[in-house]
Amino acid sequence: MTSSARFDLADQAYAQAIRLGGETVRVLNDQGYSYMLRGNLAGARRKFEKAYSLDPGNPVIANNLELLDGCPSSDNLRLIRLFAKRGSGSSGVGV
Amino acid sequence: MTIRYLALLAPLLLGGCYGLAGHDEVDRYFQRSNTITMTAGDAKQVNAVMHTIHPWPRYVADRRIAYDARAWVPRSHAMAKRNSRWISFPTLAMRPGKWLCGQRRRRTLTSRDWGQVRQPACRYRSAEHQLAGKGRRGVGLSNLATISIRPLSRGTTLMRRIMLVLTCCWLGIVLGGCKQTLRDAAVVVPVEPPGGDPVQEPTAVKYYPSDEPVRMGLEHYNRGAYGLSQRYFKDVVEKAPKDVTAWIGLAASYDKFRSL
Numbered sequence: 001m002t003s004s005a006r007f008d009l010a011d012q013a014y015a016q017a018i019r020l021g022g023e024t025v026r027v028l029n030d031q032g033y034s035y036m037l038r039g040n041l042a043g044a045r046r047k048f049e050k051a052y053s054l055d056p057g058n059p060v061i062a063n064n065l066e067l068l069d070g071c072p073s074s075d076n077l078r079l080i081r082l083f084a085k086r087g088s089g090s091s092g093v094g095v
Numbered sequence: 096m097t098i099r100y101l102a103l104l105a106p107l108l109l110g111g112c113y114g115l116a117g118h119d120e121v122d123r124y125f126q127r128s129n130t131i132t133m134t135a136g137d138a139k140q141v142n143a144v145m146h147t148i149h150p151w152p153r154y155v156a157d158r159r160i161a162y163d164a165r166a167w168v169p170r171s172h173a174m175a176k177r178n179s180r181w182i183s184f185p186t187l188a189m190r191p192g193k194w195l196c197g198q199r200r201r202r203t204l205t206s207r208d209w210g211q212v213r214q215p216a217c218r219y220r221s222a223e224h225q226l227a228g229k230g231r232r233g234v235g236l237s238n239l240a241t242i243s244i245r246p247l248s249r250g251t252t253l254m255r256r257i258m259l260v261l262t263c264c265w266l267g268i269v270l271g272g273c274k275q276t277l278r279d280a281a282v283v284v285p286v287e288p289p290g291g292d293p294v295q296e297p298t299a300v301k302y303y304p305s306d307e308p309v310r311m312g313l314e315h316y317n318r319g320a321y322g323l324s325q326r327y328f329k330d331v332v333e334k335a336p337k338d339v340t341a342w343i344g345l346a347a348s349y350d351k352f353r354s355l
Binding site: 006007009010011012013014016017020021026027030031033034037 | 332336337339342343345346347349350351352
Protein backbone atom coordinates (compact mmCIF):
# COMPACT_ATOMS: atom_id res chain seq x y z
CA MET A 1 0.00 0.00 0.00
CA THR A 2 1.41 3.30 -1.02
CA SER A 3 0.71 6.40 1.01
CA SER A 4 0.60 9.87 -0.50
CA ALA A 5 3.58 12.18 -0.50
CA ARG A 6 3.84 14.90 2.09
CA PHE A 7 2.85 17.73 -0.19
CA ASP A 8 1.89 20.00 2.65
CA LEU A 9 5.43 19.89 4.00
CA ALA A 10 6.73 20.34 0.49
CA ASP A 11 4.66 23.49 0.06
CA GLN A 12 6.04 24.87 3.30
CA ALA A 13 9.57 24.13 2.16
CA TYR A 14 9.00 25.78 -1.21
CA ALA A 15 7.51 28.82 0.47
CA GLN A 16 10.54 29.08 2.73
CA ALA A 17 12.89 28.75 -0.24
CA ILE A 18 11.00 31.52 -2.08
CA ARG A 19 11.20 33.76 0.97
CA LEU A 20 14.91 33.27 1.17
CA GLY A 21 15.91 33.32 -2.48
CA GLY A 22 12.91 34.50 -4.43
CA GLU A 23 11.08 32.74 -7.27
CA THR A 24 13.96 31.33 -9.18
CA VAL A 25 13.76 29.04 -12.19
CA ARG A 26 14.74 26.14 -10.07
CA VAL A 27 12.05 26.68 -7.45
CA LEU A 28 9.37 27.30 -10.07
CA ASN A 29 10.20 24.15 -11.99
CA ASP A 30 10.20 22.06 -8.84
CA GLN A 31 6.94 23.57 -7.71
CA GLY A 32 5.39 22.89 -11.10
CA TYR A 33 6.51 19.32 -11.02
CA SER A 34 5.12 19.02 -7.50
CA TYR A 35 1.77 20.30 -8.73
CA MET A 36 1.89 17.90 -11.62
CA LEU A 37 2.45 15.01 -9.24
CA ARG A 38 -0.55 16.06 -7.23
CA GLY A 39 -2.73 16.25 -10.37
CA ASN A 40 -2.91 20.03 -10.36
CA LEU A 41 -2.05 20.40 -14.02
CA ALA A 42 -3.15 24.00 -14.29
CA GLY A 43 -0.99 25.03 -11.41
CA ALA A 44 1.86 23.01 -12.82
CA ARG A 45 1.53 24.65 -16.22
CA ARG A 46 1.50 28.07 -14.63
CA LYS A 47 4.70 27.37 -12.76
CA PHE A 48 6.40 25.79 -15.77
CA GLU A 49 5.52 28.68 -18.03
CA LYS A 50 6.75 31.20 -15.54
CA ALA A 51 9.98 29.31 -15.17
CA TYR A 52 10.33 29.01 -18.94
CA SER A 53 9.82 32.74 -19.32
CA LEU A 54 12.70 33.34 -16.98
CA ASP A 55 14.91 30.79 -18.74
CA PRO A 56 13.60 30.18 -22.26
CA GLY A 57 16.21 27.72 -23.36
CA ASN A 58 16.08 25.42 -20.37
CA PRO A 59 15.64 21.87 -21.73
CA VAL A 60 14.33 20.46 -18.45
CA ILE A 61 11.49 22.96 -18.29
CA ALA A 62 10.75 22.42 -21.96
CA ASN A 63 10.61 18.70 -21.36
CA ASN A 64 8.24 19.16 -18.47
CA LEU A 65 6.00 21.39 -20.56
CA GLU A 66 6.06 18.88 -23.40
CA LEU A 67 5.20 16.13 -20.99
CA LEU A 68 2.37 18.21 -19.62
CA ASP A 69 1.08 19.17 -23.07
CA GLY A 70 1.45 15.77 -24.58
CA CYS A 71 -1.26 13.80 -22.94
CA PRO A 72 -3.11 15.60 -20.24
CA SER A 73 -5.08 12.58 -19.28
CA SER A 74 -5.18 10.60 -16.11
CA ASP A 75 -3.10 7.90 -17.80
CA ASN A 76 -0.36 10.40 -18.40
CA LEU A 77 -0.53 11.46 -14.79
CA ARG A 78 -0.05 7.88 -13.70
CA LEU A 79 2.88 7.65 -16.07
CA ILE A 80 4.40 10.75 -14.54
CA ARG A 81 4.00 9.34 -11.05
CA LEU A 82 5.58 6.11 -12.20
CA PHE A 83 8.59 8.02 -13.47
CA ALA A 84 8.74 9.96 -10.26
CA LYS A 85 8.67 6.78 -8.23
CA ARG A 86 11.57 5.41 -10.26
CA GLY A 87 13.42 8.64 -9.85
CA SER A 88 13.74 9.35 -13.53
CA GLY A 89 11.55 12.41 -13.71
CA SER A 90 12.59 15.72 -15.08
CA SER A 91 12.14 17.52 -11.82
CA GLY A 92 14.49 17.75 -8.91
CA VAL A 93 17.09 19.87 -7.25
CA GLY A 94 19.49 19.21 -10.06
CA VAL A 95 17.79 21.62 -12.41
CA MET B 96 99.01 47.20 22.70
CA THR B 97 97.27 44.18 24.21
CA ILE B 98 94.57 46.34 25.71
CA ARG B 99 94.08 48.04 22.38
CA TYR B 100 93.56 44.71 20.62
CA LEU B 101 91.31 43.61 23.44
CA ALA B 102 89.19 46.71 23.05
CA LEU B 103 88.87 46.22 19.33
CA LEU B 104 88.12 42.52 19.52
CA ALA B 105 85.86 42.70 22.54
CA PRO B 106 82.64 42.74 20.51
CA LEU B 107 83.74 39.69 18.54
CA LEU B 108 84.89 37.79 21.60
CA LEU B 109 81.78 38.56 23.55
CA GLY B 110 79.64 37.86 20.54
CA GLY B 111 80.53 34.22 20.99
CA CYS B 112 78.85 34.33 24.36
CA TYR B 113 75.66 35.59 22.82
CA GLY B 114 74.13 32.16 22.37
CA LEU B 115 75.61 30.68 25.53
CA ALA B 116 74.26 33.44 27.67
CA GLY B 117 70.75 32.30 26.99
CA HIS B 118 71.47 28.95 28.60
CA ASP B 119 70.19 28.61 32.11
CA GLU B 120 73.40 27.21 33.56
CA VAL B 121 75.48 30.00 32.09
CA ASP B 122 72.97 32.52 33.28
CA ARG B 123 73.14 31.11 36.76
CA TYR B 124 76.92 31.22 36.63
CA PHE B 125 76.86 34.93 36.06
CA GLN B 126 74.44 35.50 38.90
CA ARG B 127 77.05 36.23 41.53
CA SER B 128 76.81 38.74 44.30
CA ASN B 129 78.48 39.50 47.60
CA THR B 130 75.15 40.26 49.16
CA ILE B 131 73.03 37.81 51.05
CA THR B 132 70.36 37.70 48.39
CA MET B 133 70.36 38.54 44.73
CA THR B 134 67.78 41.23 45.17
CA ALA B 135 67.36 44.01 47.67
CA GLY B 136 64.40 44.65 49.86
CA ASP B 137 63.19 41.09 50.17
CA ALA B 138 63.23 40.70 53.94
CA LYS B 139 61.64 37.28 53.90
CA GLN B 140 64.33 35.92 51.59
CA VAL B 141 67.08 37.45 53.71
CA ASN B 142 65.56 35.93 56.79
CA ALA B 143 65.34 32.54 55.13
CA VAL B 144 68.97 32.69 54.04
CA MET B 145 70.16 33.78 57.47
CA HIS B 146 68.38 30.87 59.13
CA THR B 147 69.62 28.27 56.73
CA ILE B 148 71.77 25.73 58.53
CA HIS B 149 75.28 25.48 57.14
CA PRO B 150 78.46 23.80 58.35
CA TRP B 151 80.57 26.94 58.55
CA PRO B 152 81.44 28.64 61.84
CA ARG B 153 79.82 31.92 62.71
CA TYR B 154 82.83 34.12 62.12
CA VAL B 155 83.15 33.20 58.47
CA ALA B 156 80.54 35.80 57.68
CA ASP B 157 82.52 38.51 59.43
CA ARG B 158 83.97 40.70 56.72
CA ARG B 159 85.25 43.38 59.04
CA ILE B 160 88.64 42.08 59.98
CA ALA B 161 90.77 44.78 61.49
CA TYR B 162 94.34 44.30 60.41
CA ASP B 163 97.30 46.52 59.75
CA ALA B 164 98.28 45.90 56.18
CA ARG B 165 101.60 47.72 56.67
CA ALA B 166 102.72 44.90 58.86
CA TRP B 167 103.11 42.75 55.79
CA VAL B 168 105.91 44.81 54.33
CA PRO B 169 108.47 44.54 57.09
CA ARG B 170 107.50 40.93 57.60
CA SER B 171 108.13 40.19 53.96
CA HIS B 172 111.29 42.19 54.10
CA ALA B 173 112.46 40.24 57.07
CA MET B 174 111.49 36.98 55.43
CA ALA B 175 113.30 37.93 52.28
CA LYS B 176 116.41 38.86 54.26
CA ARG B 177 116.21 35.65 56.20
CA ASN B 178 115.89 33.45 53.15
CA SER B 179 117.54 35.84 50.74
CA ARG B 180 116.09 33.63 48.03
CA TRP B 181 112.36 33.78 48.34
CA ILE B 182 110.17 36.72 47.60
CA SER B 183 106.71 37.07 46.18
CA PHE B 184 106.05 39.21 43.20
CA PRO B 185 103.25 41.29 44.75
CA THR B 186 105.59 42.31 47.51
CA LEU B 187 108.12 43.29 44.92
CA ALA B 188 105.55 45.38 43.15
CA MET B 189 104.53 47.06 46.33
CA ARG B 190 108.00 48.24 47.19
CA PRO B 191 110.04 48.12 44.03
CA GLY B 192 112.66 50.52 45.19
CA LYS B 193 113.74 48.14 47.87
CA TRP B 194 114.42 45.30 45.54
CA LEU B 195 115.51 46.75 42.30
CA CYS B 196 119.20 46.70 41.91
CA GLY B 197 120.68 50.15 41.89
CA GLN B 198 117.29 51.92 41.91
CA ARG B 199 116.10 53.03 45.27
CA ARG B 200 112.82 54.70 44.56
CA ARG B 201 110.57 56.18 47.12
CA ARG B 202 107.50 56.00 44.97
CA THR B 203 105.22 53.10 45.65
CA LEU B 204 103.99 51.27 42.62
CA THR B 205 100.41 51.65 41.63
CA SER B 206 98.19 49.62 39.37
CA ARG B 207 99.46 51.59 36.39
CA ASP B 208 102.95 50.32 36.94
CA TRP B 209 102.03 46.69 36.68
CA GLY B 210 102.25 46.69 32.94
CA GLN B 211 105.49 48.59 32.99
CA VAL B 212 107.46 46.09 34.97
CA ARG B 213 109.58 44.44 32.38
CA GLN B 214 111.26 41.15 32.74
CA PRO B 215 113.69 40.06 30.08
CA ALA B 216 112.58 36.75 28.69
CA CYS B 217 116.00 35.19 29.09
CA ARG B 218 116.21 36.21 32.67
CA TYR B 219 112.76 34.96 33.34
CA ARG B 220 113.61 31.59 31.87
CA SER B 221 116.80 31.43 33.82
CA ALA B 222 114.85 32.18 36.93
CA GLU B 223 112.57 29.30 36.16
CA HIS B 224 115.53 27.07 35.61
CA GLN B 225 116.90 28.09 38.91
CA LEU B 226 113.54 27.47 40.45
CA ALA B 227 113.54 23.96 39.10
CA GLY B 228 117.17 23.38 39.95
CA LYS B 229 117.04 24.64 43.49
CA GLY B 230 114.25 22.58 44.80
CA ARG B 231 111.45 24.95 43.87
CA ARG B 232 112.37 27.49 46.39
CA GLY B 233 111.35 30.37 44.27
CA VAL B 234 112.77 33.18 42.21
CA GLY B 235 115.96 34.45 43.61
CA LEU B 236 116.72 38.05 44.30
CA SER B 237 119.62 38.00 41.96
CA ASN B 238 117.34 37.24 39.04
CA LEU B 239 114.90 39.93 39.96
CA ALA B 240 117.65 42.48 39.88
CA THR B 241 117.14 42.93 36.15
CA ILE B 242 113.64 44.27 36.54
CA SER B 243 113.42 47.88 35.59
CA ILE B 244 110.66 50.39 35.65
CA ARG B 245 110.03 52.54 32.67
CA PRO B 246 108.40 55.81 33.59
CA LEU B 247 105.06 56.30 31.92
CA SER B 248 104.67 59.13 29.49
CA ARG B 249 101.63 61.36 29.70
CA GLY B 250 100.38 60.40 26.21
CA THR B 251 100.65 56.70 26.89
CA THR B 252 98.73 57.05 30.11
CA LEU B 253 95.97 59.00 28.40
CA MET B 254 95.78 56.48 25.57
CA ARG B 255 95.51 53.61 27.99
CA ARG B 256 92.77 55.28 29.88
CA ILE B 257 90.85 55.95 26.68
CA MET B 258 91.21 52.35 25.61
CA LEU B 259 90.10 51.17 29.03
CA VAL B 260 87.01 53.37 28.89
CA LEU B 261 86.23 52.13 25.39
CA THR B 262 86.63 48.54 26.52
CA CYS B 263 84.29 49.11 29.41
CA CYS B 264 81.77 50.74 27.09
CA TRP B 265 81.92 47.83 24.67
CA LEU B 266 81.54 45.35 27.48
CA GLY B 267 78.61 47.24 28.90
CA ILE B 268 76.81 47.49 25.60
CA VAL B 269 77.36 43.89 24.58
CA LEU B 270 76.60 42.39 27.96
CA GLY B 271 73.59 44.60 28.31
CA GLY B 272 72.28 43.30 25.03
CA CYS B 273 72.98 39.73 26.07
CA LYS B 274 71.15 40.19 29.33
CA GLN B 275 68.12 41.67 27.64
CA THR B 276 68.11 38.92 25.07
CA LEU B 277 68.43 36.06 27.49
CA ARG B 278 65.70 37.49 29.66
CA ASP B 279 63.43 37.70 26.70
CA ALA B 280 64.38 34.20 25.61
CA ALA B 281 64.14 32.65 29.06
CA VAL B 282 60.69 33.92 29.83
CA VAL B 283 58.21 31.97 27.79
CA VAL B 284 55.21 34.15 27.50
CA PRO B 285 52.05 32.09 27.21
CA VAL B 286 50.42 32.94 23.95
CA GLU B 287 46.71 33.02 24.04
CA PRO B 288 45.09 31.20 21.16
CA PRO B 289 43.47 33.46 18.64
CA GLY B 290 39.81 33.90 19.09
CA GLY B 291 39.79 33.88 22.86
CA ASP B 292 39.00 30.92 25.04
CA PRO B 293 39.05 27.73 22.96
CA VAL B 294 36.71 26.00 25.41
CA GLN B 295 33.23 27.11 24.57
CA GLU B 296 29.94 26.51 26.17
CA PRO B 297 27.79 23.97 24.34
CA THR B 298 25.17 26.62 23.78
CA ALA B 299 27.72 28.96 22.25
CA VAL B 300 28.73 26.54 19.52
CA LYS B 301 27.66 27.86 16.18
CA TYR B 302 26.87 25.74 13.18
CA TYR B 303 28.85 26.64 10.16
CA PRO B 304 27.20 25.50 6.95
CA SER B 305 29.01 22.73 5.24
CA ASP B 306 28.47 21.38 1.77
CA GLU B 307 28.79 17.80 2.91
CA PRO B 308 25.18 17.18 4.14
CA VAL B 309 23.81 18.98 1.09
CA ARG B 310 26.00 16.91 -1.18
CA MET B 311 24.89 13.72 0.53
CA GLY B 312 21.25 14.75 0.23
CA LEU B 313 21.64 15.41 -3.49
CA GLU B 314 23.39 12.12 -3.99
CA HIS B 315 20.66 10.18 -2.24
CA TYR B 316 18.03 12.13 -4.13
CA ASN B 317 19.59 11.33 -7.48
CA ARG B 318 19.74 7.67 -6.47
CA GLY B 319 16.06 7.71 -5.66
CA ALA B 320 16.57 7.34 -1.91
CA TYR B 321 14.20 10.15 -1.07
CA GLY B 322 13.89 9.14 2.56
CA LEU B 323 17.61 9.54 3.13
CA SER B 324 17.79 12.72 1.11
CA GLN B 325 14.87 14.10 3.09
CA ARG B 326 16.70 13.30 6.30
CA TYR B 327 19.90 15.04 5.16
CA PHE B 328 18.11 18.11 3.88
CA LYS B 329 16.03 18.36 7.01
CA ASP B 330 19.15 18.23 9.15
CA VAL B 331 20.70 21.00 7.09
CA VAL B 332 17.71 23.33 7.26
CA GLU B 333 17.47 22.83 11.01
CA LYS B 334 21.06 23.97 11.46
CA ALA B 335 21.27 26.43 8.58
CA PRO B 336 17.79 27.77 8.01
CA LYS B 337 18.97 30.14 5.29
CA ASP B 338 20.24 27.46 2.94
CA VAL B 339 17.96 27.77 -0.09
CA THR B 340 19.35 24.66 -1.78
CA ALA B 341 18.55 22.57 1.26
CA TRP B 342 15.01 23.90 1.40
CA ILE B 343 14.40 23.10 -2.27
CA GLY B 344 15.93 19.67 -1.84
CA LEU B 345 13.76 19.04 1.17
CA ALA B 346 10.63 20.08 -0.72
CA ALA B 347 11.51 17.87 -3.69
CA SER B 348 12.19 14.99 -1.33
CA TYR B 349 8.80 15.50 0.26
CA ASP B 350 7.24 15.47 -3.19
CA LYS B 351 8.75 12.20 -4.24
CA PHE B 352 8.89 10.41 -0.94
CA ARG B 353 6.65 7.38 -0.74
CA SER B 354 6.29 5.35 2.38
CA LEU B 355 5.06 1.75 2.30
